[in-house]
Amino acid sequence: MIPHDIRVVLTELYEMGQKNDAETQEKSKKMLNLEPDTAQFLHLFIQSSRRTRILEIGTSNGYSTIWLAWTASVTGGQVISIDRDPQKQEQAEMNLQRAGLRDVVELKCGDATQIVAGLPGPFDCVFFDADRYSAPEQLAFLLPKLTPDVLLLADNVLSHPQEIAVYLSAVEALPLFDKVILPIGKGLSIAYRSRAES
Numbered sequence: 001m002i003p004h005d006i007r008v009v010l011t012e013l014y015e016m017g018q019k020n021d022a023e024t025q026e027k028s029k030k031m032l033n034l035e036p037d038t039a040q041f042l043h044l045f046i047q048s049s050r051r052t053r054i055l056e057i058g059t060s061n062g063y064s065t066i067w068l069a070w071t072a073s074v075t076g077g078q079v080i081s082i083d084r085d086p087q088k089q090e091q092a093e094m095n096l097q098r099a100g101l102r103d104v105v106e107l108k109c110g111d112a113t114q115i116v117a118g119l120p121g122p123f124d125c126v127f128f129d130a131d132r133y134s135a136p137e138q139l140a141f142l143l144p145k146l147t148p149d150v151l152l153l154a155d156n157v158l159s160h161p162q163e164i165a166v167y168l169s170a171v172e173a174l175p176l177f178d179k180v181i182l183p184i185g186k187g188l189s190i191a192y193r194s195r196a197e198s
């Protein structure tokens with residue numbers, strides 16, 4: 001179970017994010033944190049499948065990153081998390097420190113597609129939660145860097161169906177992956193491959 005002190009940080013962060021998003025008009029200043037149920041599900045799913053090389057695209061203030069970092073600390077893994085907004089990543093850095101999880105996460109600031117293109121990998125779990133339009137290009141860069149046994153996750157399938165449609169088509173076209181859309185929170189796409197070759 002997630003330790004009480006980390007849950008306190010997460011609850012506070014989520015409430016602050018909700019308040020910020022309700023009061024802020026400008027989309028780029030919104031935190032747009034995962035729904036708590038989705039975050040908890042990701043944690044359970046990723047922990048139970050013992051993922052250790054986790055990539056998150058879309059850090060924001062670190063809400064989901066803390067969930068992933070706690071997961072990685074249980075599995076003995078590491079998280080790389082990318083966001084183009086330096087102020088949000090500063091907040092994420094502070095929040096990860098408060099949660100005692102800073103060591104588990106490498107924060108990278110910049111355009112996710114450019115950063116992903118330069119990452120060596122390998123990754124056994126990728127969580128797409130940034131702008132949905134660039135996710136297909138990021139996926140293309142990531143394909144050769146995935147472990148044979150890999151999970152691809154993406155939020156906002158039900159909340160932004162048009163924006164995420166190209167990503168979903170790209171995932172649908174991937175051979176050897178089982179795919180499902182889970183109606184949790186804003187809708188979660190899950191694709192899982194247990195091996196790279198048939």
Ligand SMILES: C[S@@+](CC[C@H](N)C(=O)[O-])C[C@H]1O[C@@H](n2cnc3c(N)ncnc32)[C@H](O)[C@@H]1O
Pocket residue numbers: 031032033034057058059060061062063064065082083084085088110111112113129130131134
């Ligand atoms: C939905 S929020 C992420 C929420 C976070 N995963 C959470 O649950 O706490 C999306 C984030 O992706 C970032 N972002 C959007 N497009 C991006 C891109 N092309 N490259 C890097 N970051 C991007 C935004 O700055 C924003 O912080």
